[in-house]
Amino acid sequence: MSEPLLRVENLSKAFGKVVTANGLNFELKAGELTSIIGPNGAGKSTLINVLSGSLSADGGRIFFEGQDITQLPIHRRVQRGLCRSFQVVNVFPHLSVFQNVEIPVLAVARRAHHFFRPVGGEAEVADMVRAVLERVGLAGQAQTPASALSHGDQRLLEVGIALAARPKLLFLDEPTAGMNPVERVDILQNIRRLSASGETTFVIVEHDMDVVFSLSDRVMVLHRGGLICDGPPDHVKGDGQVRECYLGEEVR
Amino acid sequence: MSRAGVYLIYGLAALALVAIGLFAGRFVLYLTMRVMLLAIFALGYNLLLGRTGLLSFGHGALYAAGAYGLGLFNLHVSHDPLLGLLVGVAFAALIALIIGFFCVRQTEIYFAMLTLAFGMMFFSLIWNLREVTGGDDGLIGISRAPLLGLPIGRDYQFYFLVLACFALAVWVIHRIRGSAFGLVLAGIRENHQRTSFAGIPVKNYRLAAFVVSGAFAGLAGSLATLLESNANPFSAHWSHSAEPVLVSLMGGLQTFSGPLVGSVIFVVLREVIERFTENWMLWFGVILLAIIMGLRGGVMGGLEKRLGRARAARPGGAS
Amino acid sequence: MLESFVHVCLAGLSKGMFIWLVASGLTLIFGVLGVLNFAHGSFYMLGAYFCFSLLSHLGHNFWLGLILGPLFVCLVGYVVERYFLRYVYHIDLPYQLLLTFAFVLIFDDLVKVVWGAGSIGSPSVAGLSGSVRILGRLFPSYSLFIILVGPLVALGLWGLLEKTWAGRIIRAASSDREMASALGVRVPALFTAVFVFGTWLGAVGGGLAVPYVGLLTPGMGESIIIDAFVVAVIGGLGSLKGAFLGALIIGLLSSFGTRFLPTFDMFLTFILMAIVLLWRPQGFFGEEAAR
Incomplete structure (x- = not known):
């Protein structure tokens, strides 16, 4: 694969003095089920909002299939194949x-x-x-x-x-929030199946570590607007810095 | 109510309207025309309010754009009523496009205030540009020349032009509501953020709804100018925009037939109240209060509930 | 030239202060209750008519009328909030606006029933009926008095909101209803109180207008409410400071417009409103918009 599905260069976003994205750089490959985790306030929601177009970036650039989409309005991003779901029910x-x-x-x-x-x-x-x-x-x-x-x-x-x-890339913002365990198992199976069918690449923002580590091919850990760890689940599990930033936090 | 029942009611209503045109006296004829004009205005308006969820105080200006468009064309260019109507509607749509271009950038109360501001700008122009618009006198002496060779000078002749426009408006707006575009507008009302994330350019759709409803306001305004043979500056005032809101609300915002039924109630009620008292606004306010406090959903909404028609049970069940 | 400039300024200031008196109540009610009250202009009108009637019955004591008249209007405001408005806070915006619009229709016609549909000439106020010579031209002293009253009301409101216990509760409730309720504030009662207080402000504005406008007409509320809307929007809906400055701007703009661009004075007002709504929907003083 020459061109990644999504490439983020030096992305930053701040609300007043609160920096929620601090020069982020990463790429997402097609077909790779990725999870984004991090303690509360790490900037996960902001990241999704900036990538999907709800918020504009303060600096940096976003490329989707090689084309710059940093300035595009929401509906144009969706038309190109970048979509999201919401944390709260939004139908x-x-x-x-x-x-x-x-x-x-x-x-x-x-x-x-x-x-x-x-x-x-x-x-x-x-x-x-x-x-x-x-x-x-x-x-x-x-x-x-x-x-x-x-x-x-x-x-x-x-x-x-x-x-x-028909998104090529779909961000799911806490897809299991507020679900009972049965529903949770159902939807996770669904996501796995849909991901395997290859049409859509999923990126999941989750609190639930079981979900993250059982489902993902790759885990990205955000902390205070920065990317502190990125790799396969096993690599992330063993990372000291990740443990440190979660220490004292409730790991749900 | 079954689908056939609905068609039956519409068929009977159409027959009744034709019968009124053929047999009714001048007063009933005039009143029926006022009902139909108001219904065109309100049906178009409700495409914006009931469907898209946008409250406009600028539709008085669009109605007046139709009225003055036709009036000025009639006085200075040609007496042809068909061309006049086309000019009136086109002018209203153009003004709606210009006003709407700015207004759809905001929603909720800010949208309402923006339409108020632009509508009042239009009103102030009509009011102050006396040489063109006649100022507070309005445009007078607008004539009804034959339409494609058919005379429309008398009210019983003109009635059928109004009826034809009314039928056309009902049909077109019904089609729009049932179309993909109509569904998307309902989506915007329900959740405009989600509609963006469905890949829909929400502002453009809002603008389209604004222009379409403005064009119907213009149609109502042009026809009213032909009917009264004058154009009135107060039709551009923001408070005139409240009329279709009241009508839709009385009949039921979320139903197609609401504005139709509301128009009948509005015009008839006004006549009846004015028989007994000069203060019809007072009683009108009381009725409005009662509707808002008690009968939300309007007459047709209430009827539908009575008849036990759950929304989703309807084919293509969106309201 | 200078004299004319000063006089146009003074006329604009007095007009602006009237709009401010009406817009202050409107803004306070919007800021706390979240309802844009069309009927606020009616309270202004009722204030004027009540004051006028008391004036005729109380042997031409304007000040007594000014104190008592608005109290009657407060009663009306109480009924409107307690028995009607309270039930529509949770429903859609069109319904709220239309409810208050229904009261406009009702009050306009009630005034016609009680006081007649025509205009009524109003008396002048002893002590303030003369004129003062400013830069060689006469200026009505009552207008000067109004120019003084406006800032006093603003000062009073600021003191009330910033310095008193009641003001703190009002500010708390307007920024977060649920939180205030959780802290034991009886929000419904507070809303009623704020609405009645806002009504009082509007009615006092109407009372003060009696000697100023010269003629009382049943439609007087409708024309001022639109000015008040414009002012409230320009200042930022809900911001009192914004409404005060907005009223000054609109008063001066309309005064200069009438003098130099009579064809477009109304147009100027509304184009300013539109520009503000497009450019800064939160108004000139938007950072206070939460208040």
């Missing part, structure tokens, strides 16, 4: 599950601007939506309003919406 509450997934599918299929043709008539779109719902296991609840789903199912829908945008 379209009053729309049906089907419609929740339909919106990103319409965008991908470049049909979203069709303003006169009934949306029900877009047969290809409907097929793509059903395929996504199958993948995340919500096909049976297609007509349920999203707000009526259980919390775990809403998280699945969250991932479904993100996947529907």
Whole structure:
């Protein structure tokens, strides 16, 4: 592989005096399931926000498939294949599950601007939506309003919406937050399976160390806006600095 | 209610409207035209408020853009009503594009205040540029020349032009709501951040909704100018923008038929109240209070609940 | 030239101070309750009409009317908040705005019912009805009085919010409702109190307007509320300091606009509002916007 999927050069971001990204440099390779961990306030959420376009970077550059996307607005990054899910449930509450997934599918299929043709008539779109719902296991609840789903199912829908945008690179922000153990096992299996299918490269931000070490090919540890350790799970587990920065922190 | 039931109701309503045009007296004719004009205004407006979730105080100005667009064209260029309507609608859409370009950068209360500011700028221009707009007198003496050879000078003739425009507006807005674009607008209302992350340029879609609803405001304004044979500067005032909001709210923001039903209630209620008292605004305020405090979702929203139609059970169930 | 400049400035200042009197209550209510209150202009109007009526019944004692009139309006404000507004804090913005708009319709027509639909001429105030000679031209002394009252009200509000126990609670509740509630502040009661106080400010503005505007009309609230909106937006919604300076700017801008660009004076006001909303939606003094 010549060009990495994502390359970050000297990325920095600060809120007043609080530095949340301090000259970060790293690359992400296609197909490599990566986890980003770190104690609270390490800058994980900020990093995702800057990479996905919710926040603008103070300095540094972001390359996606070799092209500079540092200044691109959110929707253009998504169109190029860089998407994210959210830590808190972030769906379209009053729309049906089907419609929740339909919106990103319409965008991908470049049909979203069709303003006169009934949306029900877009047969290809409907097929793509059903395929996504199958993948995340919500096909049976297609007509349920999203707000009526259980919390775990809403998280699945969250991932479904993100996947529907056909991302090449998908950031999952604490995908198991607030889930019960059964749901947790389900979604982790899902992620592993989806990752193995090779269409999408996943990057997961997690608190749960079991999740991180069982799932990941690679673990990146953030601390105070800097990257203090980066490598395969076993390497990170044994790293002294990582232990040190987690010492006294609650390792959940 | 079944789908066939809905079609039946719309069919009966259409028949009734044609019958009114053929047999009703001048007063009912005039009132029905006012209902239809208000309904066009409100249906378009609700595409923005009920669908996209944006509250605009600038639609009075867009209505006036249609009115003055047609009025000035009629007075200075040509009496052709069809061309006049096209000019009115196009001018309203253009103004909506300009105003909207700036306004969609903000949301919520800031959007509302921006539309208020731009709308009032437009109002102040109409008010102060007397040589062009007639200032507080407005434009007077607008004539109704035959449309494609058909006379529309009399109210019972003009009625059918209004009815045709109304039917067209209902059909087009219904199609828009049911389209992919309509669904995306609902997505923006529900969660604009998530819509961005679905790969949708949210601002452009908001702008498109603003322009479409502005064009319908312009259509209503142009037709009203033909009906009254004058254009009134106060139609550009921000408080006129509250009218479609009231109408949509009375009928139900989240339903397609809400603005239609609301328009009927609004115009009829106003007539009835004005029979008994000069202070119809007072009673109107009381009714509005009652709706907001008690009957949120409007008349049609309430009816739908009564009829037990859960939203999601509907085909393409978005509201 | 200089005389004319000074007089246009003074006229602008007095106009600005009136807008400030109305905008201060509006801003306080927005800052704490988060509701943009269209009916605030109605409170201004009611204040004016109540003062006027008391004036006729109390043997032309303006000051007594100015104290008693706004108290009646406070009662109205209490009813509006306690029995209506309180139930819509949690619902969508359009509904909140429309609820307050419904009160505008109601109060406008009620005033017509009680006081008649036409304009009423208002009396002058003993002691302040004359004029003062400034740089060779006459300037109404009542306008000078208003120019003094404005900053006094601002000072009073600042003292209340910064220096008193009540002010600390108000500031706490406006920056974090849940936290204040958790600390034992009875938030609903506080909201009512702030709303009534804001109402009082608006009504006092109306009362003070009685000798100033000359004519009382049922629509007088609607024109000032838009000015107050503009001012509140320019200063940064919720910021009192911003509203004060915004009122000065708008007062002067409109005064100079009327004098030198009469065709565009209204246009100037709204274009300034639009520019601020686009360029700095948090207003000129946005860092205080949380307040």
